[in-house]
Amino acid sequence: MLYPVNIELQDLEITIIGGGEVAYRKCINFLRFEKTLKVVSNNFIDKFDELKGKIKIIKDTYKEEYIKNSFIVVAATNDKEVNKIIGIYCRENGKLVNVVDDIKLSNFTVPSYIKRGDLLISVSTGGKSPSLSSRIKKELEETYDDSYEEYINLLGKMRKEIINNNEDISLRKKKLNELINLNLEELKLLVK
Numbered sequence: 001m002l003y004p005v006n007i008e009l010q011d012l013e014i015t016i017i018g019g020g021e022v023a024y025r026k027c028i029n030f031l032r033f034e035k036t037l038k039v040v041s042n043n044f045i046d047k048f049d050e051l052k053g054k055i056k057i058i059k060d061t062y063k064e065e066y067i068k069n070s071f072i073v074v075a076a077t078n079d080k081e082v083n084k085i086i087g088i089y090c091r092e093n094g095k096l097v098n099v100v101d102d103i104k105l106s107n108f109t110v111p112s113y114i115k116r117g118d119l120l121i122s123v124s125t126g127g128k129s130p131s132l133s134s135r136i137k138k139e140l141e142e143t144y145d146d147s148y149e150e151y152i153n154l155l156g157k158m159r160k161e162i163i164n165n166n167e168d169i170s171l172r173k174k175k176l177n178e179l180i181n182l183n184l185e186e187l188k189l190l191v192k
């Protein structure tokens with residue numbers, strides 16, 4: 001069973017091994033969170049050309065030296081044996097590893113998610129059905145539209161104000177719980 005966690009990537013070295021569709025998708029995902037990384041593969045699909053300057057591209061066959069100093073590793077080749085070697089090395093060396101064709105060897109997976117500013121909703125199925133994760137994400141996209149980015153920011157501001165102005169913890173908690181009953185327009189009127 002996988003434990004949900006949100007990671008600050010800033011200081012972590014990340015390496016993806018593989019240059020196909022799956023490696024590309026994982027790569028774009030890291031870039032969406034403003035994190036650059038290294039990709040090692042003996043071949044790359046053309047789409048990687050657009051990422052030149054944003055990521056470090058190494059055209060080579062996998063070697064241990066490429067991941068020795070990485071904390072997060074994605075094994076995304078189409079060679080099951082190579083992915084397995086990467087997975088085992090990472091597990092033995094305290095690294096986070098996503099082996100794209102072996103959930104048992106992975107110690108993290110990538111969920112489907114929607115992001116509205118700081119609102120992050122992620123969906124996983126423990127590898128049982130990535131397609132279902134993707135469909136649930138699409139359903140959530142309709143409920144939690146773009147306006148949530150502003151809504152979350154205003155909630156954050158109001159929360160700070162309530163915390164600063166209320167010393168009584170139970171009253172503070174009550175007010176914070178009630179805050180989310182206000183809609184975006186009502187909040188806009190309250191926040192200076």
Ligand SMILES: C[C@@]1(CC(=O)O)c2cc3[nH]c(cc4nc(cc5[nH]c(cc(n2)[C@H]1CCC(=O)O)[C@@](C)(CC(=O)O)[C@@H]5CCC(=O)O)C(CC(=O)O)=C4CCC(=O)O)c(CCC(=O)O)c3CC(=O)O
Pocket residue numbers: 025026029098099100101102103108109110111112113123124125126127128129130131132133134137
């Ligand atoms: C375990 C996991 C490991 C990991 O990669 O992290 C994994 C594993 C595998 N996926 C496979 C196939 C597909 N993956 C997708 C799509 C996504 N896969 C993603 C995550 C995960 N995939 C992790 C579990 C997530 C969970 O728990 O639900 C998403 C959510 C995130 C992302 O990758 O960015 C992204 C949706 C992004 C979005 O839309 O939001 C599609 C759909 C499509 O391409 O249209 C297909 C084809 C249809 C199908 O198989 O359902 C196969 C090959 C099976 C085979 O051999 O054929 C394996 C290997 C295996 O099953 O062993």
Ligand SMILES: NC(=O)C1=CN([C@@H]2O[C@H](COP(=O)(O)OP(=O)(O)OC[C@H]3O[C@@H](n4cnc5c(N)ncnc54)[C@H](O)[C@@H]3O)[C@@H](O)[C@H]2O)C=CC1
Pocket residue numbers: 017018019020021022023040041042043044045060061062076077078079082100101130
């Ligand atoms: N987790 C997921 O979401 C999904 C996982 N998969 C699995 O992911 C694997 C990869 O899928 P694709 O990207 O579509 O494959 P692909 O065939 O497009 O790309 C594989 C890449 O790995 C590289 N490669 C192979 N051996 C290598 C080595 N020794 N060193 C460095 N690079 C090497 C190749 O040059 C190629 O760029 C598939 O075998 C499949 O089992 C497939 C779909 C989704």
